Amino acid sequence: MAEQGKDNFRDTIGTLNEEGKRAWVFPKKPSGKWYEYRKYVSYILLLFLFSAPFVKINGNQFLMFNVLERRFNIFGAPFWPQDFHLFVIMMIIGVVFVIFFTVAFGRLFCGWVCPQTIFMEMVFRRIEYWIEGDRGKQIRLDKMPWNKEKIRKRVTKWVVFFIISFFIANVFLAYLIGSDQLIRYITEGPFQHVSTLISLLIFTGVFYFVFAWFREQVCIIACPYGRLQGVLLDTKSIVVAYDHKRGEKEEGRARFKKNEDRAATGKGDCIDCFQCVQVCPTGIDIRNGTQLECVNCTACIDACDAMMEAVNLPKGLIRYASEENIEKKKKFEFTPRLKGYSVVLGILIAVFVGMLFLRNDVEARVLRLPGQLYERKENNMISNVYTFKLVNKTVDEIENVTFQLKSHKGIIKVVSHDSFDIPEQGMAEGTLFIEINASALTGDKDRVEIEVLSGDTVIETTTTAFLGPRSYK
Ligand code: SF4
Numbered sequence: 001m002a003e004q005g006k007d008n009f010r011d012t013i014g015t016l017n018e019e020g021k022r023a024w025v026f027p028k029k030p031s032g033k034w035y036e037y038r039k040y041v042s043y044i045l046l047l048f049l050f051s052a053p054f055v056k057i058n059g060n061q062f063l064m065f066n067v068l069e070r071r072f073n074i075f076g077a078p079f080w081p082q083d084f085h086l087f088v089i090m091m092i093i094g095v096v097f098v099i100f101f102t103v104a105f106g107r108l109f110c111g112w113v114c115p116q117t118i119f120m121e122m123v124f125r126r127i128e129y130w131i132e133g134d135r136g137k138q139i140r141l142d143k144m145p146w147n148k149e150k151i152r153k154r155v156t157k158w159v160v161f162f163i164i165s166f167f168i169a170n171v172f173l174a175y176l177i178g179s180d181q182l183i184r185y186i187t188e189g190p191f192q193h194v195s196t197l198i199s200l201l202i203f204t205g206v207f208y209f210v211f212a213w214f215r216e217q218v219c220i221i222a223c224p225y226g227r228l229q230g231v232l233l234d235t236k237s238i239v240v241a242y243d244h245k246r247g248e249k250e251e252g253r254a255r256f257k258k259n260e261d262r263a264a265t266g267k268g269d270c271i272d273c274f275q276c277v278q279v280c281p282t283g284i285d286i287r288n289g290t291q292l293e294c295v296n297c298t299a300c301i302d303a304c305d306a307m308m309e310a311v312n313l314p315k316g317l318i319r320y321a322s323e324e325n326i327e328k329k330k331k332f333e334f335t336p337r338l339k340g341y342s343v344v345l346g347i348l349i350a351v352f353v354g355m356l357f358l359r360n361d362v363e364a365r366v367l368r369l370p371g372q373l374y375e376r377k378e379n380n381m382i383s384n385v386y387t388f389k390l391v392n393k394t395v396d397e398i399e400n401v402t403f404q405l406k407s408h409k410g411i412i413k414v415v416s417h418d419s420f421d422i423p424e425q426g427m428a429e430g431t432l433f434i435e436i437n438a439s440a441l442t443g444d445k446d447r448v449e450i451e452v453l454s455g456d457t458v459i460e461t462t463t464t465a466f467l468g469p470r471s472y473k
C-alpha cells in the first residue's frame with residue numbers, strides 16, 4: 001500500500017462493513033472524457049444487443065442460442081448439433097481471445113463491453129441518478145425515515161427497474177427461443193403460453209435482483225472471469241492504475257493548500273480529495289493498488305483528472321498503465337506470453353475458418369441397421385439395409401431428393417418413396433436398401449460412397465459400410 005504501507009485493505013472487501021454486512025455503495029455520478037467515450041460505446045452495444053435477435057440474414061436470426069432445440073445462429077449462420085465441434089472451437093477462440101486481451105489490457109472487457117457493467121452503469125445507475133439524485137442526495141434519502149418523498153422516489157425507481165428488467169427478459173427470451181416465436185407468443189397472448197410466461201417472469205426477477213440489489217457483487221464475488229484476474233494479470237498488463245510514485249513522492253499524499261507550490265513541498269501529487277474513491281462503483285480505493293474488485297470502469301481516471309486540472313497539476317495521476325510503466329517508466333511490450341497467446345489464437349481461427357468453409361448446407365448420415373447382415377438376391381445381387389438422416393441447414397426447402405451410388409455399380413431403393421423433400425431447417429429420415437452385384441465387391445466389407453442429389457445436382461456425399469459374403473473376397 002502506497003500511503004500507509006499496510007496491506008490490511010486486502011483482508012476485507014469494500015462493500016462489507018465491520019459486522020460483515022453489506023455496505024451499500026453510493027458512487028458519485030462520473031463525468032469526463034472517458035465516461036463520454038464509454039457512453040458512446042454502450043449506446044452501440046445496447047443497440048446491438050437489443051436488435052441482434054430481430055435482424056435476419058438469409059432468413060436466419062442474426063444471433064440465436066436455442067438451447068432447448070439445440071439450434072444456434074451465430075452472425076446469421078445456423079449451427080446444428082452436428083456442428084457442435086465448430087461451436088466448441090468458437091467458444092475456445094472466445095476464451096483464448098479474452099485471456100489474451102486480459103493479459104495485455106487487464107479488465108478492459110469488464111469496463112467497456114460486459115453487459116453487466118453496461119446495464120448497471122449506463123442504464124440502471126443513470127435512472128437512479130435521475131430519480132434519486134447524485135451520491136449526496138442518495139445517502140440522505142437512504143438515511144431518511146420512510147416519509148412521502150422516500151416512498152415516492154423508491155417506488156418509482158423499483159417500478160422503472162422492474163419494467164426495464166421485464167423488457168430485457170423479453171429480449172433474452174428472443175435469443176433463446178427465437179424472435180419469431182417470441183412475437184407469436186406476444187400476439188397470441190401470454191396466457192396461451194403460461195410456461196413461457198413463467199420463465200419470462202423468472203428471468204425478470206433475476207435481472208431485477210441483479211440490477212436493483214446484487215449489483216457490483218456480481219463482479220466482486222460471482223463472476224468467474226473476475227476471479228481469474230489474479231492469475232492472468234502480470235506487471236506488464238495495462239490496467240487502470242494509480243501512479244503512486246507521482247502521487248506519494250517523499251512526503252506522501254496531502255491536502256492541497258491554496259496557491260502552494262506542490263513541487264517545492266516534496267508532497268505527492270495526490271491531494272487526498274477522495275474523489276476517486278467516491279466515484280468508484282465497487283467501493284474501492286484505487287490508490288491501494290490493483291485490486292480484484294476493480295472493473296476498470298475509468299470513473300476514477302475522470303474524477304482524478306478533474307481534480308488535477310482544478311489544482312493545476314498534470315492529468316494522468318490515475319491512468320491506463322502497467323506496474324512496470326509506473327515503476328520503471330517502461331513502455332508497452334509484446335511479451336513472449338502475449339506472443340504465445342497470439343499464435344494459439346491464430347491457429348484456432350485458421351482451423352475454425354477452414355472448417356467453416358468445409359461445412360455443407362446438408363448433412364447426410366447413412367448407417368447400417370444394427371444386427372442385420374446382408375441378403376442374397378436374384379442375379380447375384382447382395383442387399384444391405386440402412387437408416388438415413390438428412391439435415392437441411394438452409395432456410396429453403398430442398399426438393400426432389402434422391403440417392404445414387406458413386407463408388408460401385410448398383411442401386412439404392414428408398415423405402416416407400418423414390419424421391420422426397422427436406423423442409424427448411426428441418427430433416428428427413430427413413431430406410432433404404434443398397435444392392436450391389438457380388439462380383440463388384442472387393443471384400444466382405446466394402447466402403448461405399450453415396451451421392452445425395454436434389455434433382456440433378458449433387459448436394460452432399462457420404463460413405464458407409466457394405467457387407468458381402470466372405471467367399472467373394
Ligand atoms: S477503481 Fe476506478 S476503474 Fe476500478 S472500479 Fe473503481 S472507479 Fe472503476
Ligand code: SF4
Pocket residue numbers: 242247269270271272273274275276277287303304305307317318
Ligand atoms: S482523485 Fe486523484 S488526487 Fe484525489 S484522492 Fe484520488 S488519486 Fe488523489
